[in-house]
Amino acid sequence: MVRDKYHNQLIQLQEKISSLSELVKNAIKESIISLQDHNVEQAVDVIKDDIKIDEISTQIEIDCMRLLALQQPLARDLRLIVAIIKINIDLERTGDLAVAIAKVTVAIDNEIHIKPLVDIPRMATVVCKMIDGAQRAFCESDSDLAYDIAIFDNEVDALYNQVWREIMTLMIENPHNIRNASQLTLIARNLERMGDHVSNMCESIVYMVTGKRVKLN
Amino acid sequence: MINIAGHHRILSHDTINKIATLILWASAVITISFLVYIIGYIIIRGIGVINISFLLDSPRMSGAEGGIFNAIVGTLCLVAIALITAVPIGVGAAIFLIEYATDNPVTRVITFGVECLAGIPSIVIGLFGYAFFVVYLGLGFSILSGGLSLMFMILPWTVRASEEAIKTVSMELKEGSLALGATKWQTIVQIVIPGALPGITTGVILGTGKAIGETAVIMYTAGSSLLLPHSIFDPVRALPYHLYILVSEGISEDMAYGSAVVLLVMILIINLMAIGIQKMCNKRMK
Amino acid sequence: MIKLLENETIEIESIDINLWYDDVQALKDISIKLPKNKVTAIIGPSGCGKSTFLRCINRMNDLIKTCRVTGELLCGSTDIYGKDIDVITLRKKIGMVFQKPNPFPMSIYDNIAYGPRIHNNLNKNKLNDLVEESLRSAALWDEVKDKLNKSALSLSGGQQQRLCIARTLAVKPEVILFDEPCSALDPISTTRIEDLIGKLKKDYTIIIVTHNMQQAARASDYTAFFLLGEMIEFGKTKIIFEKPKQKSTEDYITGRFG
Known part of the structure; x- marks a missing residue:
C-alpha cells in the first residue's frame, strides 16, 4: 500500500455511506410505523431526525470533492467516488421522501384510514430490503447483487399500482373518502419513488464495479 | 530543559x-x-x-657573457616539437580509450602503459631517446630527437587530462547528438572534443610547463650547441640545461640566476595562460 | 463492438521483443502496435522496462554493449533490427527527446541547425527557414527570435526542453520518442510541453514514457502499462484510466503499489 492516508479516507467514505443508508432505512420504517399507529410524536421525530441525514450527506459530498481535488483518483477509486456522489444524492432524496410520509402522518392525525394498511407497509418492507441489499452490494462490490436488487423495484411498482387501483375504487364509491385516499396515494407514490432511487443506486454500484453504464428501470 | x-x-x-x-x-x-x-x-x-640584450643576444664565451637568446629559442623549438606530436597522439589515445575501447586486456595494457610512462624517471626517458632517436634512427643530437623525447614526457599528461576532459562531456549530450542521427565520429568531432577542449588545453599547457623545465631528457638528445638552429635537425641547448652547465662548470653564477628568472617567468606565463583559457571557455559555455 | 486500433494506421509494431542486459531479461515478449499520428503513453513503475522499450525503437540501446534484443520491431515494413538497416537513417526518422533537457553548449541557432547540417547541405536561406519553422513548431520562436545567437544554456529548463524538441523536429522525423520529457520541469513548463505534444501529433507519431499518471491521462490517446518487463495492458487512455481490464493496472493507477 503506497497511498495509505488516501485509501483510508476512501474506506471512511464507504463507511459513511453505510451509516447514511442505515439512517434512511430507519426513517422509512419509523415513518410507516407512525402512520400505522397514528403516532404523531414519532412522525415528528422522523422529520426532526432528517437533519442528521442532511448533515452526513453534506459531509460525504465535501469529502468527495476534497478527494477529487487533492488526490486525483483514477480508475477504481474514481469510479468509487463518482458512485458515492450519486448514491449520496439518491439516499438523501429517499430520506426526504420518508420525511414527506411523516408529514402526511402528522396531517392525518387521528383520522381513521379508509382501509386497513396492508400493501403500503409491504411496499415499505420491500424498499427497506432493497436499501439493505444495495448497501451490501456496495460494501462487497457485488454487481450481480445490485442487478438482483434492482429487480425488486418491479415488485414495488406492482404494489403501487394495486394500492392506487384500490384507493381509486374507494374514492369512486364514497367521495367522503377522498381526503384520506389522496393522502394514502401520496404515501404510496413516495414509496414508489424510493424504489426508483434505490434502482439508481444499483446502477451506480454496477458502474462502480464494472465501469459499465446500465439502466435498471 | x-x-x-x-x-x-x-x-x-x-x-x-x-x-x-x-x-x-x-x-x-x-x-x-x-x-x-x-x-x-x-x-x-x-x-x-636581466636586460634587453640578455634576452636577445647570443651567448658568448660559453655563456659567461652575452645573452641567452639561443637557449630560449632552443627551448621553444623543443617544446613546439613535443606539443605538435604529443597533442594529437594523446587526444587520439584518450578518445580511443574512453569512446571506443571496450574493457579488454588490450585496453588495460594501454592504460597501464600510460600510467607507467608517467612514472618513468626523466633520465631514463632521456637515455631511451638517445638510444632510439639519436643513435638508432640516426637523427643525431637535434631538435627532433629532443622534441620527440620530450613528447614521451608529456604524453601521459595529455592522455590523462584529455581522458578526464572527455569524461566530463555528459552522456546526455552525446545521446542527444546520436539521437539526431549523427554518427559516432560526428558526435566526437562536434560535441565531445569542443566540450572537452578547455580540459584538454589546460592539461596540455600544464604538460608544457613540465616540459619547459625538463633537463635530463634533453641532455642526451638535443645536444648542447650554443649556436642558433637552422632546421629541426640541428642541435640546440635548452634553457634549463644551459642553467645547469653555467652552474656545474662554474662559468657564471649571475648568468645562471638570470636564466632561472627567465625560466620562472616562462612557466608563470604558461600557467596564467592555462587559467585564462579555462576562464574563457567557461564563459563561452555559459 | 469496435475493435481497438480498428481505424488506425500502424506506425510501429513490435512482435515478441525480448531484451537482455547480460543475463538479466529486461523485456519479455513485448508485442504492441503503435498507431500513427497518435500519442501513445507508456506507464509503469521504475524498472518496468518502459524506457528500455522506448530506446529499442531508435536503437539507442546499441550504446549499451551488453544489450541483446530478439524479436521483430517493425517501422512500416522495415525491421528496425534488420541486418541491412542504417541506424543513422533510422534515428533521423525516429527522433528522441530526453528526460533532462540536453541542449548542446552552442548557440540556439546552432542547436537547431545541428541535425540539418549533418544530414544535408542546405544553403544559408533554407537553413534559416528551417530553424525558424522548427522553433515555431516547438512554440519557442517568439521567445528566442531576438537572441538566436545566444547560448542555448541561457534558456530556462522548460525553454531548453522545447529547444530540444525543435532540434528533433529540424531533422524531419516521422516518429518522436519522449523519455519522461517533463520530469525535470515545473508544472507550467510541463503543461506547455503537454500542449505542444497534443499539437505535434497532427504531423508525427508520438510515444511518451512517463512516470506521471496524470500526464499520461492528459496527453495521450493510447496507454500501455508495463510491469516487470512485460506489457500488461494496452488500450485507449480513457478506458485505461476509468476501467482497466487488468487488476495490476488498476492497482498501479490507483497507487496501490509502485
Missing part, C-alpha cells in the same frame, strides 16, 4: 573551531612563505643581469 550551553566541555565547539582554523591558516601561510622566499631569492640574485 535542554542544556544548550555545553558547560561540561573543557573546550567549547567554538574554541575548537577557532583553533582548527588557525592551524589551517598557518599551514597555508608557511607554504606561501616558502614559495615567496624561493622566488624572491632567485629574482633578487638574477634580476641584476
